Every structure is written in structure tokens, then in C-alpha cells.
Amino acid sequence: MFPAGTFPRWSPAGLLLGASLRRTTAMVRQSGLAAPDRTMAGDFDLPVLLARLDRVGEGVTELVAHPGEVDDVLRQLSSLLGRREVELAALTAPAARERVEARGIRLMHFGDLARLSRG
Numbered sequence: 834m835f836p837a838g839t840f841p842r843w844s845p846a847g848l849l850l851g852a853s854l855r856r857t858t859a860m861v862r863q864s865g866l867a868a869p870d871r872t873m874a875g876d877f878d879l880p881v882l883l884a885r886l887d888r889v890g891e892g893v894t895e896l897v898a899h900p901g902e903v904d905d906v907l908r909q910l911s912s913l914l915g916r917r918e919v920e921l922a923a924l925t926a927p928a929a930r931e932r933v934e935a936r937g938i939r940l941m942h943f944g945d946l947a948r949l950s951r952g
Contacts, residue, residue: 854872866950867946867947868946868950870892870893871890871893871895873888873896874897875897876915877916877919878920878922879926879928881923882923882929883928883929883932886929886932886933886936886938887932889936889938893941893946898920898924899920900917900918900921900925901917902921903917903918
């Protein structure tokens with residue numbers, strides 16, 4: 834629908850997607866499956882990542898990212914290429930780790946989320 838990296842932050846499509854995700858998350862929780870409290874998605878570089886980390890609140894926040902090194906194999910497997918290396922650089926930057934530690938953010942994976950939901 835939109836070229837890679839150009840999905841408008843505030844658009845009818847974005848608002849519809851957000852509403853759909855909230856509804857899906859509610860259904861997932863009702864079924865007893867684990868789900869994050871909120872999701873942050875969209876392309877980012879280091880300044881945007883740092884700003885997002887500053888907005889992380891209580892509970893579990895999922896940061897959607899597609900970091901990677903683009904090579905010939907990835908080019909054959911995925912059309913999602915544009916920002917992978919930029920996101921990888923942001924996620925591995927010392928400033929990102931420092932911000933995570935300064936804000937007391939605990940990094941986790943979905944296995945941790947499942948254990949949290951079971952108590």
C-alpha cells in the first residue's frame with residue numbers, strides 16, 4: 834500500500850490498523866494467551882528509538898523491529914529490506930543500551946511474556 838519506510842504515522846490506514854490490533858490483543862487475552870500491554874511499531878533510527886524508549890511505561894511494551902544485514906539471500910526471501918541495517922545499528926548502539934539501563938527497562942522475549950501471564 835505504501836512504499837517501504839513511508840507508512841504515514843497518522844493516517845486512516847494507520848488508525849484502522851491500531852484499532853484492529855487493540856481488538857485482536859483483547860481477543861488473544863480473553864483466550865488465555867499472553868500479549869503485550871502496548872506495541873510500538875514503525876521504522877526507526879537511533880534518535881527515534883531513544884525517544885520511544887523514553888515513552889515506555891509500566892507493563893510490557895513490544896517494540897516491533899526487523900533488524901538485519903541485507904545480503905543476496907535476504908533479498909531473495911524478503912521485500913522488507915529498506916530499514917533493516919538502520920534498525921540494527923540503532924538497536925546495537927551503546928546509546929540504546931545506556932537508555933535501556935537508565936530507564937530501568939527489562940529486555941525480554943515472548944517466552945518471558947508467557948511466564949509472566951501465567952503468574
